[in-house]
Every structure is written in C-alpha cells, then in structure tokens.
Amino acid sequence: MSTSDQNDRLGLERIDAVDAPDQWADIVRRAETGGSAGSNVVAMRRGRGWYLAAAASFVALVGGLVVVTQLRDDDGATPIDQPSTDAVATECADASDLDAIVDLLRSGLPTYDYQPADDIDDLLARSEVVVRAELGSTVREDVVGGPYTSMSITSASVLAIGSTSVVIGDDTVSGFATWSLWPEGAGLDPLADRVSFDGLGVIAFLSADDDVPFGWRPDVEGLIVACGGGPARGVIETPTFLDLSSLDALESQITGVEPDNPVTTEPAPTDPSSPTTTSPTTSPTTDPDGTVPEVAVDDRWTPTCVDRIGSGDAPAADAGLDRFGPLGAVPGLDIVLPAFRANDQAAPAAVNVAVGRVDGGTAVLARPYDGEDTNAYILAVVDDDGSVRWRRCLDGNFAGSMLTAPGADEVTIGEYAPSSGDAAPTWHTFALDTGLDRDPIGVPVGLGERVVDGPFVVFGPTDDRITTSDDRLAVLDLRTGTIGDIAFPPDLGIPAFRHEFEVIGEGRGAFRILQRIDGRQSVVRGVWIDGAWQSDDATILAAAPVRAVNTFDERGWEGHNALGEVVWSRPDLLDIRREGFLSDVSDAVTVMNACREQSDTGCVDGNLFGIDSATGETLWQRSGLRGASAVDDGFAIITNDTSDGWELIDTLTGELVDESQQWPGIETFAQECCGAGDFIWVRRDGGVVFAVNQDHVRVWYPQGRSSVTISVGLAD
C-alpha cells in the first residue's frame, strides 16, 4: 500500500457514503423499449425507409448539405425490402460543403490535450509518412479498442517519409483512423453508416498505430481536407504555419522541406521454421567497443549534459548483491537528476527515470516528460563507488523500456520514431563498459514487448488479428544479444492483443500465455517450458508453484496452479478496492493486503497477511493495511505500526528482523499512485533497492556495504 495514498483520496472518500440508487429496473425497461422518456435515443434499423429518414436528419444536422442516396442492386433496380449496404455519397464542391464535411469528420472526436508543433519541420519530424489522396469514405467503426472514425483513401501519393521501420510505397497507406465516440444519448450518429465522398482531397500526416483500423493514425494537427482546388481546412486542429490556400500549395510547402531522417528500411526477417535460436539479424560493428560518437552537449539540461565515454575499465559483477536481505542504515548512493527545460518552455519539465542493475553499477535513464513526448534523455551508468562510468546525452523519444541483466555487456533501450504512439520501437544498445553505440537489435516490426524472466524478453504482437501457428514470438536473450523465435501454440486462435504473458518459475525462461476475457479474468492457453510448448499436465504443474490470485470479486483470493486451476479459495480475504500495495511473493509466501469484508464505505478490517501460496493458509498478519515496497528472498520492507517509517520483516513470520532494520520517515521507501507513481516509486533488483523520489535516485545496498551516502550528480 502506498503510504501517503493509503487514505489519501483527497477527501473524496466522503462520497462513498452517498446512496446510489438501484437502477436495474430502469435499465431493463430502457433496453426493452429502446429509450427513456427523457432521452432521444433512436434504435437503428436497416431499410430504405430508414436511409431516407437518416438522410433527412443528416440534412438537418449539417444545414442543407446535398445528399445523394444510391440504393441499387446489380440490375440497377432499387430494392425496397432489402437492406442496402451502399454508402451515402457526399459531393464536395465548395466551401459550404467543406464546412459540413469537416463537421461530419469531427463528430465524436474528443478534445485533445497535445503539444502543438512549432513549425512544419516539427510536424514532419513527428510523422512517419505524409500522404496526399482522395478521401473515399468514412464510417465510425465499433471495433475492439474503439470505436474509431476510420477514413479510407484512394489515389494516394507519398509526399514525405519520416523515421520509420516500415517500407513505404504509394500503396502502403489505404486509410487511417482516430478514436471517437458518439453516444446515442447525443442523437443520431451521422457516421453510423459509411459516408462516401466525391471530390474531397486530403493531406494527412500519419504515424503507424497497430491498434487502429488501417494501422495509421493522423496527427492532431495533420489532417487537412479541401474540395478540389479550393481552400483547405484542418479537421481536428489547424496549425497556423501551414499554407492552406489549397492542397497544391500545402503539398509544395511539404515537399520543399526535407524531413530529418528520410529512411525506409525493410523489417527484420523472421524465420518461419520450427523453434530455433539464430544469430542477431544485425551485426555488431568491427570495433568491439562500438561506434565512437561525436561528443554531444545538451544545454536544455541543468547542469548541461555532456557526453562522457567510459575508459573500458569497468568493475566486475558482485555476487553479494544478488539476493535481497537486510539493508544498510542509509542509502549508499544519492543520484541527483538534472533539471530539464525545453527552449520555448517557461517552466521545467517533470523528469522521470528508469533504473536497473548492471555489473558493477546502476544504469540510469532520465527523461523529461511534459504531457507529450520530449525528444531528450540521458543514459548513464553510475558505479557502486559513486563515479559516473559513462554518460550519453541523447536526442530521441524513449519508448519506456530499458533492458539490463546480470552478465549482459550492453544496455538496451527502446526508442520510438517521433509521435509514433504505440508503434514498435527500435532497440538501441550501448556498450556497458564505455557507453558507445552498438548496432540496434533487430526485433521484427509490429511486435510489442513482454519482459518474461530475468535476461529473457519476449516480444509478441499487439494488434487485434487472430494469431496462428505461423505467427512468431521473438525471444531476446540480453546476456548474448541473440534473438530466437518461437511459434505460438497451435490452435491458439485468439486476437493478439488479448495475450498476456506471465513468468512461471524464475530463471528458466518459462512463461505462459493467458487469454484475457471480459475484464480481469484470464485463462491459460499455453505454457512454454525448456524450449517447447508443453501439453503434459504433470510437466506443467511441476514447472511452477501455485500462485495466489486476486479475483476482485466475492470469491476473494484463490490459489491457481500452472494450468490455471483453482486449488484453494479464501473468500474471507477480499480485494481492498483502492490504489496501493496489493500483493507480492517471496519464495513460498504471498504477502498481501486484504479486507475481511467490504461495505459501501470501503474496506472493513483490512490487514497485511502472509499466506502460504501452496495452501492458502494464513501464516501471519499485521494489523492495518500496509505499504510494501520490496518483497523477495524471505524479506519484505513494509510500513511500521505507526505509519511514520519502514521496517524489514521476515516473510515467514511477519516479524521485524532486528532493530537495525528500521528506517524513519514515511518518504524513505514511499510509492505513490495516480500519476505521481511515475516520480515516486521503489524497485528492487537483486539485493539492491532503488528508491526514486522526484529528482533523487537513492540506491540502498545490503547491510555492511556502506555507512555513508555518496551524492552523485547524474549530469556532473
């Protein structure tokens, strides 16, 4: 349980006492009748009569736009009783038509919170491709992850290509989509059926997004339409620096400016054969220390960030730091993060950080974050003695993943192309001893990341298509930099985005695929152990211990074996229904917060429990819901009885280890929630605990390692 937020709901917990009415009867009545007396919900029906009625409403909605309905079958006769599947065609002839069309395309789109582009260079830099085309049709698609306003295009030509790993041709982009929602309570949805256009031109600044129809998403400021050769308009937002006198003028403006990285690359090939480990698809440079970069200086940071390349003499790994246990009285290191201010911003940006153990030190990645992506970050390694081994001042869009592992000789980070959203990042590597660049890792395009187990990282698809045994998971071994691929289990047949991956049995590279169904429930669909999909129940069960699972409902906590079967049940231990620490595992013990019962006002009789993971038996309990910031290897750091500090307990007994293992100050190992959790959190990596609080990363070492705190400026 996060300490400061254990009861910190800003006073809004008082609203829990407000009686909510029972509306079930009203809901059923509305569903049966198709609407309430007070609402203007219209049940949608197919049929020619409906189309004419819809057309009339559409005319009323857009103020006189001419609508042509085309309802024809193959012999040209107009069906009367058959539902028509033809779209309603909309002519785009003049400025009033364009206004109505923009309103139509804009319908259901949310208000955007975005960072405006500075100029056309900026807008191009954050787009992967810019196309000009005829906008053929649009419809609101209620698909998984949506709904979306999707727009199909024809006669496309590529005007510019940004930084992308997708091969772009004129026929690559056939449409694009953006999230939208038209609640029926707001009236008839004008895009419930496909609307086609005649004479509507478009220029779109696009980024790849596997989650949307067509796989492309327009920039908030990058969707420009016009009727023929007339003046153009932005559909969502309209930047002032674009020449909107016509699409021809805008095209000239675009093609007259070169994007920074006009690159098209082939996606890394995957081997469709049976499971095999292959060599990296990209080769390291002939220089074993990597590519020597120019020394970068970035004065947006304070202190100014200046590259520092390591000498190559890196400390060896320390096996004494591998297991978690009693810690020192004070942190061994206090790494101070620099401040960041973009050139045109008045206030400094928030800086968040990723950390991880590497041999002989700590890898730190600091990134400014100001609501939108800021193209800058610092990647560094700080040795355990407090010296900065190396530091790189990088100009890119960090993808949120820094991959490190014991025994690895490089640090790997993911980097997105500008404003590419959730598109697959490029995985850059840096030599661990010097910080020099090495070649990127060739993860196949279109795959997302799932960290599996220590040095193994599994990349699986994240889109909504059905997966088959022809699809591949890519498995990266961080220790060697090699990527292997494995096929999905046979007959999986579920949309890719519903895959969840869970580690079972640490250190064996074993994992299972879960299919998420209807919210929080998951079922086991495949188990990968020792290099193969296992079907023998005994093998699967032996591979992993029983795990305690929170059902989040009246079933409380259950014990699930590796097949997902329920082996024990504790309906007397209920979910706490709030932010904060839920559970963690130390060997055979699950440490969890739970409530004896739930009332309208929340948790009743909440406590911290130690549960035998195999049987569900209560081993111990400590009174009150607690924060727990590090749990493993037989120990856990929890909040103390007075909630003004922390203590280390033995997870078998729940008792304080000894008097030396107490730390004052609730902020010492605090973890926040709800956005602040990006800046105040705790992570354990082996026997080292990282406590991040705003611009400080405090590194706690095992007891006896250090008795003083060394302060280190990351940019000093």
Place this chain on the structure above:
Amino acid sequence: MQVDLAVERVRRVYEADHARLWRSLFALSGSRPLADDAVAEAFAQAFRRGDRIDDVAAWVWKSAFAIARGELKQRGRTSGDPLGDRRSAAGGGDDEDIQHLLQRLSALSHDDRELIVLCHVGGWKPRELAPVLGIPAGTLRVRLHRATARAREILEGEDQS
C-alpha cells in the same frame, strides 16, 4: 441461452461497478438526475449491443462519461452555466458537507475533474484507465499527477483554512 448470457454479463458488471460509476458521475456533475440518466442509458445501450461488446465494464464507463459530458455541454449551452443545476440538484437529501465538497470540486476544469473522480471516486488505476479514455498511458499519468496537485490545493486548502 445467448440472451441469458448477455444479460448475465451486464448484470455482473452492474453489481460490481454500478455504485462506483454512479457516485463518480454524481461527483463529476453534482447532479443526481444527470448521474441517473447517464448511468442507466449506458447500461441500457450495453444491453442492446449484446455480445458485440468485449469488455462490458470499460464500455459502460466510457459511454456513461461520454453521455454525461454531452449533457453537461448541452446544459452549458442552454443555461450559460456549464454546471447547470448542479448546485440545486446536489441537494435533495445530500448533507451540507457533500454539497460543499462538490462545489469545491467544481472549481477544477472538466478534464481535471473527470480524471480525479475516475481515480479517487471510481477507483480506476491509471494503467487500466488509459485504454478506456483512449489516450496514451504516459500522457494520462502526467495529467493525473497535475490534476491531483490542483485538486489537493482546492480540496485540502479550504479544510486547512
């Protein structure tokens, strides 16, 4: 049987989420009637869509807030006050403490208020909320961090004074 399954799916979400959803919309709008209508309409529409919805809970929350947003906007256009009848409608049995709390909450922008009630009344975690709202998780976390800071000033500042 199919219809029964669809009803059962919505019923389960109703039993698990209705109270929190209603209170969230009540906190957002300060209006019982608006919360009643938005919640009931969202669930009813979920019924009518049957098994075309994969995640009923996420769909209902998203739709209910969208309906409420539209209604608040409409009230703002007709009355000139975007909060419409929130102050008067918040009464009807709600004690002064609650009314005062909602009035202070109304000092936040709509977007901030929405995030605050979703997390601190609705109980949503940011990583679950991002796909429901259709915005990147990172953007959501930063917005929420700032909204929480602003809300704390407004909600707790008055308590201290």
